[in-house]
Amino acid sequence: MSKVNITEAELEIMKILWKSDTPLSSYDICDRLEDKTWKYTTVSTLLSRLAEKGAITYEKRGKSYFYTPLLDENAYKIRQAKKLIGKIYDGSLKNMVVALYENKEISEQDIQEIKKLFKL
């Protein structure tokens, strides 16, 4: 259930569901996708595909369905991070950090907080 792969568009839906502490209806989701200009049917299609993949589940309440994520947010993100690092940084986070650092892509604040984290 945790190895589900989702697309960019589907991820936008997942983000909404992850952010909510209660199940949401398709319309709730549309509302929270303010920036996106997706039609209801588009969101609906994405929800179907996500359910098909096992990334979400739903229950009927009244006339609508209410959706809940099954795919774990943290696990998914970790998997994606590791996938990228494996693909282009030889599996080592350090390689990625070095590359970003040398390109001045890491904020001073991030540096401080990472140092603090590693000091423990």
Place this chain on the structure above:
Amino acid sequence: MSKVNITEAELEIMKILWKSDTPLSSYDICDRLEDKTWKYTTVSTLLSRLAEKGAITYEKRGKSYFYTPLLDENAYKIRQAKKLIGKIYDGSLKNMVVALYENKEISEQDIQEIKKLFKL
């Protein structure tokens, strides 16, 4: 020229080209893709698509073409890293590092080397 997007399969080709210090022919590339079971035509199609996108260039030498990367390896990797961090870690590398750290996904060696890097 640097904002080129390439697919997973195309990336495999780019990796070979990045690794080589001289231009390679399609057959050279096939040879170095030992794990992949791609047919010559597959590699050839990927090379065409990459050239179309401006990610590589080529010159005719004798009967074959020899390919050279145009897309900069480091720039590409940084772009991908930033893209992922922006997409799922709110744009902050720290968030990603924290997540990986808490999931015990960072090797002790990587931790040491990152600390050293940041100490400078």
Place this chain on the structure above:
DNA sequence: TATTTAAAACTACAAATGTCGTTGGTGCTT
């Protein structure tokens, strides 16, 4: 209960992607 209507289901379709098969041209060998 018949009617209205909101929401889900079904269908569609173009572009991108992975993966080749086939055709055709050009340089190398006799």
Place this chain on the structure above:
DNA sequence: AAGCACCAACGACATTTGTAGTTTTAAATA
């Protein structure tokens, strides 16, 4: 010069993805 071998060009096709229109069903209401 003719034939052969090698390689590139072209075309193809299934699958995935983004995006949505249309039809059907079931809930709400008159």
